[in-house]
Amino acid sequence: MPESLQNPEGGLARMKDSGAQSPTDAELLRLIAQQDEKAMASLYDRYARIVYSVALRVLRDPHEAEDVMQEVLMQVWRGASSFIVGRGSFGGWLAVVGRNRAIDVLRRRHPSDPVDEVALPSSLDLANEAERSAMMEKLRAIMQNLPQEQQKSLELAFFEGMTHSEIAEKTGDPLGTVKTRIRLALISLRKALQA
Structure with a gap:
């Protein structure tokens, strides 16, 4: 022991x-x-x-x-x-x-x-x-406040495991746009969680 x-x-x-x-x-x-x-x-x-x-x-x-x-x-x-x-x-x-x-x-x-x-x-x-967890609730609220394009790109990347290229192919958006949306969404999430 x-x-x-x-x-x-x-x-x-x-x-x-x-x-x-x-x-x-x-x-x-x-x-x-x-x-x-x-x-x-x-x-x-x-x-x-x-x-x-x-x-x-x-x-x-x-x-x-x-x-x-x-x-x-x-x-x-x-x-x-x-x-x-x-x-x-x-x-x-x-x-x-x-x-x-x-x-x-x-x-x-x-x-x-x-x-x-x-x-x-x-x-x-x-x-x-698990959804009762305060952190998950806070993340959901923050995610809902993100622009729809950022929200969709972030969900495809983090919850469906798609690469940036796969997301661009699926959505028809340029690769640079997908990367920017994900980066901006992560910055927003980080700021909101640190507040």
Whole structure:
């Protein structure tokens, strides 16, 4: 058993005993780097739904989305010290890593199977729970305020895993226009999230 769990004076137990608010992401990452399982459980509770929701949006398969979520969180457990605090939002980083992993899974599927036919309906609806997350709600609100062209380009790139060239081909817009729309949308999202 890790020392942080054996010793109530260390790690997350000490933070809770001191009457502090819930630990910051940076504090959790520092403790996870020391193999503190309680800190990992707290981080899991905080971000698992977000990663799952992003993966589910890309894959449309609950089992594969859950596998991606577990992979991403295991990456945090194995390399918590690799995230540089202050360089950006940890939740945002996890969402991007989850999205990228989901796109990798999507691309590994049998190439002759159309993506729409691979998705299986599920009685599980964990995505609705994930939507309750404050971050996801804020992102949705921001996305709705973007111009329609930026919104569509961003959704095709981030949720369907299309490249800029594929988006340009699908929409009939010039490649430079697609790149500009995505860049402007990301700048708007970043500004709104930092506000």
